[in-house]
Amino acid sequence: MDLRPKGTTAVFVLLVLFTFCKFSETQNLCWVENNVALLIFFPENNEIGATVTTLTAEAGVTATITRQDPEGLFSLNEYDLIAVTVLDFETFDPNKPHEVNIECTRAESPSTTLNLKIVVEDRNDNPPVFAQSQYTLDVDELSKVDTSVGLITATDPDKTARLFYQLDSPEGEFDLETNFNPNILVTKVLDYDKTKQVTMTLYVQDTPIGSKAEASHTASTTIIANIIDIDNRPPWIQPCTEAVLGTSKVCMSSGYEGTVNLNEQATGPLSLKPGPVLAIDGDTGRNEPIGYAFLGGNKDDVFQIDNDTGSITMLKPVGFAGPIVLSVMAYQKENADQFATATVILKVVISSKFPPTFVKLSYEGFISKDAGLDSLVLESKTSNRPLRVQATDKDFSDGYNPNLRFEVVAGTDFSITPEGFILMAKTVSPGTVHLEMRVVDTDNEESSTASLVVEVTSGGQQVKAGEFSSGDMAAVGASLAVVIVLCSVCIGLMVHRIKGHNTDWKKISEASAFRSTLGGGSGGPKVGVQYCNEGFQLDADSGSVNSKLAADLENKLESGLNKTTPSALLQTTSSPPVDSSSLAGSETIDSEKEVKPILTKERRNEEGYKAVWFKQDVDPSTKEEVVIIPDAGEADAGHEEDDDTEEEDNLRTDMDSDDEDGLMTDDL
Template sequence: WFLQNDFELKSPTVPDLIVAKLLDYDKVKNVQLDTPLTAVDNRTSFTATTTILVTIIDVDNRPPWFQPCTKHEVGGAVVCQSAGYTGRVVLNEQETGILPLKPGPLYAIDGDSGINEELIYSFLSGNDARLFEINPSTGNISMLKAADVLETMSLTVLASQKTNSYQFATTTVTISVQVKSLHRPKFQRPQYEGILTAVGVMAMDLKNKDEPLRILATDDDYTATGGLNPHITYSINGSSDISIVDGYIFMTKALPEATLSLQVVATDTSNDESATAQLSVEVTSVHLMVPAVIIPSGGYGPADMAALGATLGVLLFICLVVIGLLVYRMRKGKADWRKIKEVSVFRGSVKLRKVEENVVLKDAIARSSASLTTLLPDDSSQAGSDRLDNEKEVKPILTKERRVEEGYKAVWFKEDIDPDAKEEVVIIPESREDNSEEENEERSGRRYEQENPMIKTPKQSYQ
């Protein structure tokens, strides 16, 4: 026994109306039920129809909602989200009356519209300096005294039900303290004229068709930056198919050929001061020579990009020059080391040749001396036998070992004499003037022996 899927009777014989599911007051406030009735006797049945009117009432289950807000349904519950409020005051000046806020005056409503409970407002935090006060009934904020510091203040406002303080909500009011503006924005021209040819192509200046049309407004409060106020924004009144980006005009939708009379507005978002100028745009299908001018976000133009490119090009050239010099020096250094190595090898080979020549020369001298002795005339056999005995008794010593045997006399080089030796040693003075050449050759041979221990130059002594 369901009636419109929302209600049902307890039983066919018990006319108690029961709610079958939860009802949303925001969607259903009244329900009309047409209910048929049947009475059955032993032999006869009677029927009739009745109408039941059901009124839905709201319950207190939602907090206050600050306005304006955006509703969201989360798991069957409705939540209304508010972005908060913003306002501005002038440094050392007290605002009279109600403080203007964006997006509108501060107020809240009861989330349960069927109850619409009365709300009260108060500051929860942020008003420690007591600069502001809030009306507890309306939520309007006013100033008690002027702000003397450039800062941004954040006020937290609480809205709660008067009879049920457990139902409440909070929001944030951001107040910025600014320096007073002495000049309003102003356009460089009272009227601008341009030509539009296609969608996405910037408008060209009608007086100079080779240059794009640039809308620019200045502010004398910013003389340090040449009058450029970063807070100025532009908008166009009169057509939604034409937009302005960084002062350049574009057509966002294809339009028929015509001349449009529009108005361009420059607004200082820091204080809401604005200025207007007339804009005449001629829409035509004739394609003009439109320069490819791209204005990046941030206000940099083609001249800035060209200067940056030139600077980077110079730096790149300097880097290439430095790298080239380093490579040249490295190659030159390798060549020098190769030459030094070749010279060292050449000097070693020359020394080796000199030592070998000295050894050969000394061997030749020794051989010639021996042959000369054998060629001397023999006067008598006695003399020959005496010479033979002398040759047997006196022999050259070709070793550094000292011998104390009779018939031997040894000669050592000066550097080989042991200073602690007890034997009697006679040092023969050197004759440098007569034997300088031989001494040089001998020294070169010794140096080569030290460098090449495998080659030994024999030392000879003759008696």
Template sequence: MGSFLALCILLFLPMGCYSQACRSATPNPSVREDSRPGTIVTTLIIDEGHTADSDVRQFGVIGTNLVLAEEVDYEEQTIIVVTLICKKGSQTVLGETIFVQIINVNDNEPIFKETSYSFQILESLPVNSTFGSPIQAEDADGDTLYYELIAEDRDTADYFRLSSITYPLLVVNKTLDYDLHPHVRMNLTARDTELPGDNPSFTATTLIIIDIGDADDKPPFFQPCRVIGKKVCISDGYSTSVIRSEAITQPLQLIPGPLYAIDGDYGINDPIAYSIISGNGDNIFAIGVGNGNITMNKPVDSLGTILLQVMAYQTNDELKYSTTTVQIDVKEKNDFPPRFEKSNYPGTIPLNMATRSFVRDSSDQTRQLHVFAIDEDFPDGFNPAVTYIIENSNDFIILRDGYILTNAVFTSPRTAVFAVTATDSTSSESTSTTVTVEITNTLTTTTTTGPANSQTTTSITPGTGTTTIKTPSTGTTTSTTRGTGNKGEALDKYYTTTDMAILGATLGVVVAACLAGLAFLIYKQYGNTIRSKLQRGTGSNSGDSAGTTKQLINDAEYGGDMSASNPEFGIDVGITAVSSGDNLLSAAAVSTVLTTSAPTESPALEEADGESDSEDKKVKSILTKDLKEDGGYKSVWFREDAAPEVMVIEGVEHGEANDDYAEEELNNQQEDNDDDEDDEDELDPTFTTPNNDSNNSSIL
């Protein structure tokens, strides 16, 4: 209202002042608030003979000019009223009243009321939610202020924003996470110009601290646990062991530590309760609801493993829970710890042996050095749960069964001493011993043979291939030098049980292959003979004349011994009875066998024949492709292009059939043979038809 009144005065009052002797030449003079004293505000019109002066201290009259006498401030006065004191001699006359407007200049910085502002919010506050009141600064110049929010930590730069560049209300810009950033610090800057480059431009800054509270959105976590992602922590479970038939009164000692869980919302830390939800069918175990300690209600009767499933939950919200497992191994009582048989195990190894070479036993270098811890809880002293480790040396390694191997190549003689610890993994009981390994130039082996004082000492010098054998009983020393390898190592080598197993398996495969090849060769060479022997034995027992005849034919074709079934007489009695119903070929074969199969040594045959020629007494095949005309010889022969024909060569031997018809038939055939010799291909062989009325057993 004051400004409006001053404006009206400036607009309307000057109209009546032109008659005054002292007046302003400018109707509405003004001056910047940042003008320095002496600055001319306006020019005055002073009548002749008059003088002028100002009635306020801020302005003065110098000559005919109204000048600024001292600094002015727009923020204090926007218009200053100046009345001119006009005099003519000693008489004061009315002077003009001048309204000087003060022009505002940006010369003040914005100011925040507080140096810092704090807020507390929950991490569950939704995105785009606003909180708190606008944090505004004040500017004495009345300028419009522009705000900017800058985070001290780059990771939280996008957590919050301002609702407007000119209205500093805080807004959630991103999902908050108490576990990652429970506290956020930001700087809020106010500027009295829109652009930082404007001149003049003044700014003010204040600190904003936002404490993010933990929301109850996570279940309990068993400890220790493995963090998966950002919100989950998984327990790998717990384990322990108990003795069968023994009840433990104290809480079970679990591995990796006591069973307990904490609230996943660390900032809230609600109380946790525990319960066993499965695996406790016989109610053997109990758990403390408030502390998670597991105790036993009664002993366990059987060996094995019991797997308990345990749940931890918030007492104020049972829907927030997690589970884990407790593995309880039930074992027999362990009365004895493992112990070594010796307090020191001496070993030796020559120089330049390759890594993973067995250390030899000093007492018998043909054996590998073996350390062994006895456990008297086992009948044989062997506890499979005992493990061995070497405590203070990296030059050697030990196998699970107690054998020691090198882990380095030794190039100079020395003595290595290290400790070996045996631990029962079920009871955690352990014992230790020492191992002393002599690394020498030679490898000495002492062998006792014969009397107790007769020992042979063998010394092997690696790298030279020299072997020295000393026998005290005879006083002899033998030195042998063998070749060396590419690196100067002796050709002597120790073979492990694995090497011997591989060698044995290889030799077994080779022997099996040789036996298979030998069996194949025997089958190819003698298979038919063996098969014929087996078939003949079968045929003789069955009495089947056809089968026997087939066997006889096979024997004759492959050179078999036809007298094998009866060494004394050369005949098989199983083939003497041939019925008239048998085929012609079988009958001919039987008749031929009866006639010709007697051995040459038989006296009866010699007297009947009256001949001394050994060729005539040999057993001859009854199968042939050539027509035989030898006297007293019967045969079955075949033409290559015709059906088989049974021919009986003339002559009746001792023991043959005496049938007149058969004898006549033989004589006729003998006469025909003489005529047919010239053209054997024109023969038309036919089978001889037996006489059904004859009572003879032979058809020939």
């Protein structure tokens, strides 16, 4: 392989021709073997004293250096031309070789002058060099794969050396076009939100990478690729929930809520939840300025939105019922095509003068660590009475506001029911837990706070929500017992009142006594004997058997039967035996029917003797049905129609005259 520089080819040819012509003219006393052109190639980085070339001379010839350019590079050691310094190719000009003139002389002979041209040969003795120790590249996010982002090369003082490159990228984001062409290409689509900067190392070597050459030199440099956030996203209204679709990212906002008072103009920006209207540039690396505007819902221009801050204020009171739905747009001021929208829902409420407040500023409760989830916090360590927090609202005359909501401001260990009971939401270690509670009027969002200290004990009995302890059950049982006693007393008073003031009750008693007399003792009527008083029926009860018998008797009286045989009045028929229990049941259920006066349509309220007349003795042992005709005195009392009274008196007179053995039973 010819390592001589290409730039010296023409010089070399001319020197060869010139030397050849000179040599042909004279006989030389000295010369350089096999080098007619006297052009000598000598490698750089030589050792001092190294032989550059050796002259061949005739006997008795003396060689002397007469001139050299530059001076001081070479000397003669008899016939050896040696280097007295280290030659360097990097300082050598290939277009101007070093020159050395050597004169050879001998007595009585013409001298010979040799003009030597010394060319310094390049050796691979220098490493490649980068112009900078660190390079910086700006790469747009979402750049397509194989996009060129920069070309970084090294130089090598060894002119003949060919350089080879290798790029080390941490995640393979970039690579080189070829190993001898350091054109850096994108190999992955980069997202600014995920990767903002990539630091790489570029290596260079003056021999093929992986070769086993003896002389090989390397160098390296650092490359920092800054990922540039491009304007590819609209504003993001805060707060929002991010979602990723491939290489695209969107942010969804749930909007805002607030309240305004009817017929009242609020001063300052409206308080909204979850916070004031705010939007940021979706391209966070750009942070473009955002503007705000209403798109709709601002009826009668009641509201105004600040173009720079997004704060919503009132220009006049709201005079109509809500809710009010405002549509807000957030847009980039430099590029209005990038925008987003959200809704602001305002509830119109009647103003409140007072916020709800807790009955006490602080509460203290106790609970066992072993109580379990949803257990109630108690008022004390020795009681099963649950702790209950309460709040009042002065806007209500009785202090009761049905629109209150209790909540724990911070922490998830405990929760509060709508009724104000404290529940353990998760397992808590023994110790003292300090909480802050808030009561909120859900109608206007007014609120106040109170402190709660819960002491979590290491053990003990605990009541869970929806359960009752034995003490609670005992209290409930005692309460029920008291209620039962009171009910019994009330029933007794009612019975006493009925006995003392209701004539119907007296008639029931009289009927019972009469049946007892007929039965022959206090034990009641004999088995198989039934006594039916057909007159003790409701006026409207025309369907009963006794009512029909009474009606037949009244028809006879109206037909002029003033004298009726006693046998016609005392209807004796055979009847099947009747259970006394059936009679008792009839007495209980149809007591109103049994206590009516005989052969009358009225009830009688007089107190005194009652008389029942029989034509003949009645044998209680016979199974006969007896129709009882009331006394005239009883029939007369309280009766509204005089005709009926006269008919009863005539009937009684006839009965008395026909029966001398008549029987009268008094004082029943």
